[in-house]
Amino acid sequence: MGLENRLKEYRARNNLNQSDLGKLVGTSRQTISLIERGDYSPSVILALKIAKVFGATVEELFLYKEE
């Protein structure tokens, strides 16, 4: 299983850097970087917070792909 995400794309669209997004959702820049690289799958709460910032749904940002 794998969790892909479109965080970078949404961040660019909203003109936000990793630090800004981190501040908005209450995490560090490293955590955003880890999520973007696919090295860390966020909790449901964090995924919902990120989706809220972009005005999108969690499904639009995170794509679950079965291998």
Add this chain to the structure above:
Amino acid sequence: MKKLNSTIKFFIILALSAFIGGLLGGSIVYGEAAINRSLNSFQNFIITNNLLIQAILLGFCAILILILYFSAKLKVKQLEENNDVLFDQIDRQLGFLVPFISVTMITGFCLFGITIANTLEDFEFLGFFIFLANTAFTLIMTVLTIKLTKVLYPGKKGNPLDFNFDKEWVKSCDEAEKFIIYKAAYRCYQLMNIVYCGAVTLCMLTSIAVSIGIFPYLLIGFLWITQTLIYAISANRFQHGQLDNGQ
């Protein structure tokens, strides 16, 4: 088939380990005198030059800590917003500095233990002074490094001189940072099981050539059992409602 393969692999490793153990044990019996001599001369070297080793080793560590700390501090001053490369560089430097300071403190404790064990009749004040100086230095550097880390991560909480520091620090970490801490702690647990096993084997092999008494076995056994029990009890507690992961 896969299960059978892993069982065969397990028995092959077991047989190989027994063979290597036998080979090592045999060679120790044959080279008993030489091993005895070299271990004794190594021990004598450490005891005779204990203070010098302490001064040089801990002095070198102290210089390295100061260089790393002040270089990190300078980089923090130069850090501008959005400079992710420099941020990562400082983060890595501080991530090395904190455990290095701890290792220096632990080394100081161990070397002071050797001083105490071998100079009971004629107490070495210089050894005591080096130990005190090293402990004070490492404590001050820990506090300063944590302060610097807090400049980088303003959300971090906790005072290193407080007994609840670890608890407060982890509490102020975000979920990915916590995940990293827990993963690293589990890796440490796994590796320590191998280290304890290796230490007991090493003691058994050494005892063929040199008498080391029963205390190394008791100490390793005590530490190994303590670690296993703490892990098991904590895992059991977390499994039955004390996980506290719903924030």
